[in-house]
Amino acid sequence: MRKRVCEAGRARGAKFRAISGYSWCSAEVDWIVSCTRWLRWPSDRDKEEEACDCTCPRPTRISLRSRHVVITGGSSGIGLSMAKLAVLEGSRVSILGRNTDKLTAACQEIVSYPETVQNLADTAEPLAVFGKPQVYGYSADVKDFSSVEKALTEAVEKLGPIDVLICSHGVSTPARFEDTPLDSMYHMLDTNLKGNLHCLKAAIPHMKSRISEGPGCISIVSSQAAQVSLYGYSAYSATKGGLRGLAEGLQQELLEYNIRVSLIFPPDTETPGFVEENKTKHELTVKLSESSGAMESMDVAKAAIHGLKAGQFSITCNFEGLTLSTVTAGMSPQPSLAHALFEICTMGILRIVAFVVLAGWYKTIGEFNRGQRK
Numbered sequence: 001m002r003k004r005v006c007e008a009g010r011a012r013g014a015k016f017r018a019i020s021g022y023s024w025c026s027a028e029v030d031w032i033v034s035c036t037r038w039l040r041w042p043s044d045r046d047k048e049e050e051a052c053d054c055t056c057p058r059p060t061r062i063s064l065r066s067r068h069v070v071i072t073g074g075s076s077g078i079g080l081s082m083a084k085l086a087v088l089e090g091s092r093v094s095i096l097g098r099n100t101d102k103l104t105a106a107c108q109e110i111v112s113y114p115e116t117v118q119n120l121a122d123t124a125e126p127l128a129v130f131g132k133p134q135v136y137g138y139s140a141d142v143k144d145f146s147s148v149e150k151a152l153t154e155a156v157e158k159l160g161p162i163d164v165l166i167c168s169h170g171v172s173t174p175a176r177f178e179d180t181p182l183d184s185m186y187h188m189l190d191t192n193l194k195g196n197l198h199c200l201k202a203a204i205p206h207m208k209s210r211i212s213e214g215p216g217c218i219s220i221v222s223s224q225a226a227q228v229s230l231y232g233y234s235a236y237s238a239t240k241g242g243l244r245g246l247a248e249g250l251q252q253e254l255l256e257y258n259i260r261v262s263l264i265f266p267p268d269t270e271t272p273g274f275v276e277e278n279k280t281k282h283e284l285t286v287k288l289s290e291s292s293g294a295m296e297s298m299d300v301a302k303a304a305i306h307g308l309k310a311g312q313f314s315i316t317c318n319f320e321g322l323t324l325s326t327v328t329a330g331m332s333p334q335p336s337l338a339h340a341l342f343e344i345c346t347m348g349i350l351r352i353v354a355f356v357v358l359a360g361w362y363k364t365i366g367e368f369n370r371g372q373r374k
């Protein structure tokens with residue numbers, strides 16, 4: 001298929017050269033022709049899209065209706081909120097975590113979520129009904145590949161091939177690097193980074209088998225702390241930053257199977273994990289990050305599900321997150337032309353804003369250190 005697409009591109013380039021009479025090297029002409037193609041309206045492009053789905057991530061819609069969504073860390077916080085939204089969309093859901101009690105309680109909460117929303121909505125009009133939600137929990141430790149593989153095999157036997165994988169498991173024990181015990185660093189590294197390698201390694205074979213069913217999706221929960229680190233987050237940021245390389249490389253390998261990869265970049269979010277990390281957080285970490293405030297986990301989940309369904313690569317959760325993603329866009333894919341134009345127009349200005357923010361942070365750190373020395 002890739003060969004056919006390239007041939008088509010070359011043929012268009014040759015036609016252009018023949019008409020225009022230019023004698024540029026063919027690679028340049030092919031490049032210009034492919035750019036003009038990208039600028040055309042989506043409706044025109046879509047027709048060609050069917051025959052060339054392996055070029056570059058394009059705008060798409062990823063449906064969650066009647067699909068099998070697997071969520072690691074789905075028993076708490078952001079993962080739990082995403083699982084609730086998935087059942088509202090009509091998905092069949094499998095959640096993974098270590099603690100079986102938490103899994104059981106979460107499954108009950110997720111199953112009854114559509115009813116809860118209906119009651120809260122206080123409207124006689126019934127929500128779209130997809131029957132009783134199918135939600136199952138599997139106990140697995142993401143640090144242990146065989147336990148993840150076993151859990152996913154069981155989940156696939158129960159609810160079929162995986163259409164959407166959301167990796168939301170994670171731990172954070174922020175502290176100054178020198179005050180962080182190696183064990184704590186290994187715990188974060190093994191859970192946040194190695195844990196994702198394990199989940200993807202085990203899940204991808206179960207996802208490739210559903211290629212004809214419309215686009216599938218792998219969404220990895222990273223953090224704003226991966227886009228810019230803060231005092232006290234050095235080790236944590238290292239474990240989250242690695243996920244970007246993982247996602248960018250994977251997207252190039254998996255587009256061929258119609259699988260979209262995305263990264264979610266939440267800010268501080270009110271979750272049980274956040275409550276836990278706040279117990280020991282360094283006061284400078286609190287000071288530097290408090291200007292952004294903390295979001296509700298359901299709001300983060302709504303932004304994440306919205307971005308996932310739109311086939312975005314970098315999914316941000318609030319305006320600050322959008323600016324941070326823009327200024328750190330680098331060479332990440334950008335399926336949306338509108339977002340690409342926004343990035344191009346605002347990147348320079350946002351870099352100036354970033355310098356101002358950084359200057360403020362270093363000033364705060366300097367003042368804190370001077371206060372300590374007195």
Ligand SMILES: NC(=O)C1=CN([C@@H]2O[C@H](COP(=O)(O)OP(=O)(O)OC[C@H]3O[C@@H](n4cnc5c(N)ncnc54)[C@H](OP(=O)(O)O)[C@@H]3O)[C@@H](O)[C@H]2O)C=CC1
Nearest residue numbers: 073075076077078097098099141142169170268269271273
């Ligand atoms: N809350 C925040 O401020 C932010 C969070 N994030 C990221 O979002 C994700 C979710 O965070 P949050 O909702 O706060 O986390 P919570 O601590 O509330 O939930 C974490 C979930 O991950 C599971 N989990 C943890 N370790 C393992 C493991 N070794 N194997 C399997 N499952 C595991 C937990 O279940 P169990 O304990 O039973 O194993 C739980 O379901 C994380 O990746 C986090 O880094 C990013 C930015 C901000």
Ligand SMILES: CCCCCCCCCCCCCCCC(=O)[C@@H](N)CO
Nearest residue numbers: 172223224225267268289323350353354
């Ligand atoms: C254009 C420039 C705009 C700059 C704005 C920058 C603001 C950055 C704030 C970073 C906050 C980091 C939150 C980490 C949350 C997290 O991962 C933990 N809570 C994990 O549990």
